[in-house]
Amino acid sequence: MKKLLIIFLALIFLMPVVKAQDTTPAVELYFITENLPATPIMTFALKAQSSVWDWGGTVGQGCSPGYGTYFITNDYDNPVYIPDYNNMGTQSGGFDFVTSQNCCPVFAYGLYKVTSNGTNKYFYLDYRDYRAGYYDCYSPPSIGNDIDVFIKYNYYTDTYSYSPTPDDDDYINIVNGELLNIWEIKGKGAGTQLTGQFPNYWANCLAAVNNGNDHPRLIWGPYPGTLQGTITEYRIYRSAKHIPGQPPTNFSLLAIVNSNVYSYTDNTVTMGTDFNARSYYIKCVYEDPWNRINETPPTNTVEVRFKIPSKRSALNIGFKKRFNYKLDQNYPNPFNPTTQISFSVAENSFVTLKIFDILGNEVASLFSGEKEPGIYTYTFDASKLTSGVYFLKLIAEPNTKSSINRFNSYSFSKKMLLLK
Numbered sequence: 001m002k003k004l005l006i007i008f009l010a011l012i013f014l015m016p017v018v019k020a021q022d023t024t025p026a027v028e029l030y031f032i033t034e035n036l037p038a039t040p041i042m043t044f045a046l047k048a049q050s051s052v053w054d055w056g057g058t059v060g061q062g063c064s065p066g067y068g069t070y071f072i073t074n075d076y077d078n079p080v081y082i083p084d085y086n087n088m089g090t091q092s093g094g095f096d097f098v099t100s101q102n103c104c105p106v107f108a109y110g111l112y113k114v115t116s117n118g119t120n121k122y123f124y125l126d127y128r129d130y131r132a133g134y135y136d137c138y139s140p141p142s143i144g145n146d147i148d149v150f151i152k153y154n155y156y157t158d159t160y161s162y163s164p165t166p167d168d169d170d171y172i173n174i175v176n177g178e179l180l181n182i183w184e185i186k187g188k189g190a191g192t193q194l195t196g197q198f199p200n201y202w203a204n205c206l207a208a209v210n211n212g213n214d215h216p217r218l219i220w221g222p223y224p225g226t227l228q229g230t231i232t233e234y235r236i237y238r239s240a241k242h243i244p245g246q247p248p249t250n251f252s253l254l255a256i257v258n259s260n261v262y263s264y265t266d267n268t269v270t271m272g273t274d275f276n277a278r279s280y281y282i283k284c285v286y287e288d289p290w291n292r293i294n295e296t297p298p299t300n301t302v303e304v305r306f307k308i309p310s311k312r313s314a315l316n317i318g319f320k321k322r323f324n325y326k327l328d329q330n331y332p333n334p335f336n337p338t339t340q341i342s343f344s345v346a347e348n349s350f351v352t353l354k355i356f357d358i359l360g361n362e363v364a365s366l367f368s369g370e371k372e373p374g375i376y377t378y379t380f381d382a383s384k385l386t387s388g389v390y391f392l393k394l395i396a397e398p399n400t401k402s403s404i405n406r407f408n409s410y411s412f413s414k415k416m417l418l419l420k
Helices: 002-023
Strands: 029-034 044-048 053-055 070-072 090-095 111-116 119-126 149-154 159-163 172-174 179-181 207-210 216-219 230-238 252-258 263-265 277-287 293-295 302-305 338-345 349-357 362-371 374-381 388-398 410-418
Touching: 029 044, 111 207, 119 159, 207 302, 216 277, 230 362, 252 362, 338 349, 338 388, 362 374
Parallel strands: 029 149, 119 179
Antiparallel strands: 029 090, 044 111, 053 070, 111 119, 149 159, 159 172, 207 216, 216 263, 230 252, 230 277, 277 293, 277 302, 338 374, 349 362, 349 388, 388 410
């Protein structure tokens, strides 16, 4: 009897907790506002920045991830959250943006921008993982509507923060323009998003967003297809300047990133509304069992318009910053296994940056493509090479027709020592 009484009292004690959970909005993105003024009325919005996938399951399948058919859709919500009242206190609500064709309330899977009419701060949320809306219901199974992430906005400090739990001690500040990945928020690890359920993901995954400093940040994801080999890197290609809306041409290699990196910021381009643009696409690079290097077909192409150039007086032209053709010694040197390599380009040039062993065999190509005037830095990872002497070689060929150096090419080399 004593044990039964203890169990009964425990159930009574737990009842308010269950009730509190029942009153929580059935949303995946729980939004909290603090210290809002009475006026103006602030609103918060989410807007898709990428292609969006829908799920065409049926109620009989339990609305669980992995069931049914996924497809690209234009029929999705870009929701707006309006706090019910502004009283300088704390309010909570949420976003449960879904596709209208769904039988179950799950997210439209895409990359979203979070903005507000009361601040110029913003950030991005990547929900392109078919588990979105279900992370917390794998054990025990559930039908969704579990909160994926808690977002907080404080009017006094004009800051956003986020947490995977409602615990106030877990909130992390969000930097303006920052990219948040739902799979990382939920502790699944970087680069672990699951996109294989989304048809034609690779041909629709690339998006270009503002990095917070008006430079285009390209965002994609792991190559989802089956390859006969191992992914070694991703290559970013950029077109020549073109009129916005017109087909881009003359793509050249802009940069190379490691196989576990799925974003890149082009700091040489400033975004705006000019009548000039560049376009980008990504290719996945893999090494097959016969040690041959292969490229996959490209992603979709995204276009970025330039900032309208400011008018310069003749006086200001004389103070334009100039660069020289130069290759710096790598640092550190000796190194193990990574080292930084910097070089500068004086004019628009076709540049190659390669590593050779002591016998003259090419062991790595760090860059091959167009570069505008400026200073560039690359990280060389020699973890797959043996100790020894290697040579770094830079070749730059000016391609500006008006350049006085258009008939010249510049070549530099440096000795590097790898010690393991």
